[in-house]
Amino acid sequence: VTVEEQIQFLRRGVNEIISEDDLAEKLKKGKPLRVKLGVDPTARDVTLGWAVVLRKLRDFQKLGHTACLIVGDFTAQIGDPSGKSKTRKQLTPEEVQENVEAVKKQFFKILDPDKTEITHNRNWLGEMKFDDVIRLCSRYTVARILERDDFEKRLKENRPIAMHEIMYPLCQGMDSVELKADVELGGNDQKFNILVGRNLMSQYEQEPQVAMMLPLLVGTDGKEKMSQSLGNYVSIQDEPNDMYGKTMSIPDDLIANWFELCTDVPLEEIAEMEGQMKAGEANPRDIKRRLAREIVAEYHGKAAADEADRYFVETFSKRQQPVDAEEAKVPAEAYQEDKVSLPALMTALGLTESNGEAKRLIKAGAVSLDGNKVAGLEPAAPEEIDNKVLKVGKHQFRKLIV
Amino acid sequence: VTVEEQIQFLRRGVNEIISEDDLAEKLKKGKPLRVKLGVDPTARDVTLGWAVVLRKLRDFQKLGHTACLIVGDFTAQIGDPSGKSKTRKQLTPEEVQENVEAVKKQFFKILDPDKTEITHNRNWLGEMKFDDVIRLCSRYTVARILERDDFEKRLKENRPIAMHEIMYPLCQGMDSVELKADVELGGNDQKFNILVGRNLMSQYEQEPQVAMMLPLLVGTDGKEKMSQSLGNYVSIQDEPNDMYGKTMSIPDDLIANWFELCTDVPLEEIAEMEGQMKAGEANPRDIKRRLAREIVAEYHGKAAADEADRYFVETFSKRQQPVDAEEAKVPAEAYQEDKVSLPALMTALGLTESNGEAKRLIKAGAVSLDGNKVAGLEPAAPEEIDNKVLKVGKHQFRKLIV
DSSP states (O other), X not given: OOHHHHHHHHTTTOOEEETHHHHHHHHHTOSOOEEEEEEOOSSSOOBHHHHHHHHHHHHHHHTTOEEEEEEOTTHHHHOOOTTOSSOOOOOOHHHHHHHHHHHHHHHTTTSOGGGEEEEETHHHXXXXXXXXXXXXXXXXXXHHHHTSHHHHHHHHXXXXXXXXXXXXXXXXXXXXXXXXXXXXXXXXXXXXXXXXXXXXXXXXXXXXXXXXXXXXXXXXXXXXXXXXTTTXXXXXXXXXXXXXXXXXXXOGGGHHHHHHHHOOOOHHHHHHHHHHHHTTSSXXXXXXHHXXXXXXXXXXXXXXXXXXXXXXXXXXIITSSOTTOXXXXXXXXXXXXXXXXXHXXXXXXXXSSSHHHHHHHHHTTOEEETXXXXXXXXXXXXXXXXXXXXXXXXXXXXXXXX | OOHHHHHHHHTTTOOEEETHHHHHHHHHTOSOOEEXXXXXXXXXXXXXXXXXXXXXXXXXXXXXXXXXXXXXTTHHHHOOOTTOSSOOOOOOHHHHHHHHHHHHHHHTTTSOXXXXXXXXXXXXXXXXXXXXXHHHHTTSBHHHHHTSHHHHHHHHTTOOOBGGGGGHHHHHHHHHHHHTOSEEEEEGGGHHHHHHHHHHHHHTTSOOOEEEEEOOOBOTTSXXXXXXXXXXXXXXXSOHHHHHHHHHTSOGGGHHHHHHHXXXXXXXXXXXXXXXXXXXXXXXXXXXXXXXXHHHHHHHOHHHHHHHHHHHIIIIIITSSOTTOOEEEOOGGGEETTEEOHHHHHHHTTSSSSHHHHHHHHHTTOEXXXXXXXXXXXXXXXXXXXXXXXXXXXXXEEEEEO
């Protein structure tokens, strides 16, 4: 594979490379590059958004390069303030450790373990003493750090920035120095931090890393960046039907973007599908079914993808209701005297997290019985619900048995 | 001694106490207070300016309180940025240690060793790891730190502030937490740092320290704060004649202020002398002689003060030249062929630091031979200078012997 072919392949879905010339220079040496990705285990699920950079890392692996995955067990305590408008809660070392264990397994659903080095930044950052921190900090000015968009914005709006937050970029930069990274990958919001690393490496007389920024995947709501705190995410651990259903719920104008960032479908094919949709020659729902199948196949295999597709077609497309809804016995705790409280029932069956959530869904018109919306919160007589299909939200069905 | 009398005594020369009520509350408990003074060994001489706060600490000792002197062997590496318009050079641990040894001896020319605790902040700050630094930093916002006058000014003027500089106030604050200080003393430029300590102590659930700020002594130039880097200082190690002569060189309008801050002469007496000078009833030079005697007596004893006074009167007042100038043999290295280079001579005799300095002094008209200004830089024939008194600057005389 020539250098130009490698760059062509790597460029897919990438927003910015600083700089492509530097990348070409490094590739020309013919040695495997050390490609850094820092992951802060501040949550337990690897989402499709997170997977965008992990998949890019796999692209490097496919070309024979080494993935250097840094588990930010030290930096997670600070909490990356990138793009945040307020100080994040500091995680305890125990919370961090639990998250680390949870996400590590998920990485290898995407990465090739044989070409992956995993290191923990506590190994070096945790060993630094106050003297070392001072020496590190002396290499950067306050003004340069505060130039970062989100810091600048918070300062201007008089929103607090805690002193420890502005050390985050330096920590991330030290990781690059420690790792002697050739390339660092990250979302667009990581550009500043990655460039700090580039700069620190020069100061430590190393060849500076290439910065490669990828777009942030928009979540299922079609508006915000996919994020676990916003609830608009798909986890790569989601069950096939759930993963498929959530993908089908994205707005049509995201389809092409998700194809580019979440699948390996060739760009020409994506462009073709996009053209067909625009010309009215293809039903977006069918294109989206292909997208959902591709995504489920990536994490659960082709058979599971086909099965999820079949389930979806039966459940949603044909009847808006499944032929084979799971049966559920109405449990004792759902009863209020001799009637059944629907919120208590939904929560007891695990369809909602709490009675409060259940009530909100009912009020929002998202709950139905045999296709008829549940109008109010009054308890129902058992005979009114027996043998009927309870639908909660878009994807959950239970055939109730009193 | 009542609480009110103690406060009355302590208030002398003090600019601000935050707050006097808090101080009264602490004194009422009847236990010796822990009075903190942090000293950063960034230089080797204790100046009269530095002595102002040391003397205030001694005032506390006179009332039975404990002086807690913190040698900032850790913070000296950062260099206190208070009042500075640019980042200070970071000292090496070795440089710091040499300075520590040099200044420690000088402290006890002022303080009572039996009521003094000396600690080094490397003992706790040096033990902190990066985690600890992050936890400490999380207690303060960037905006609050940047409110400090000098930081604000530098930011506005786009002058760099290194990241480590803004940690200085937090370090100083941690010293107070570690020491459980009741009072912290400092110059006016320390107000911000001392209040950070007050705030951090509250956060660590300690009773916050009282902040006591003293004015910064103006140097012998009558303009700038006394400082070793500006050369407008009197060291408490200066020889009696030198200390006396430098004091005599201050402008008359500083006399009362120096009396208040550098001596124990009662305030009423100072006010009286000031009145006499203003009314033209006393010659400022005579009042200044008393000031110089008081200062020399403080550091060298009364006999030395009297001797310095006698020397001054003979040297300067009566003849502008001493009757007993030290004899100095013109050394071989001062010769250029068979003539004597005055700059080389002055430097060889230790009267100037370099030939460059010597040339500047000659050009400035500050060098004379037997009372006649040296006009140019041409080498002199030995017989022209033999047995003549060479005067360099205001205070240095040598009787030259060829």
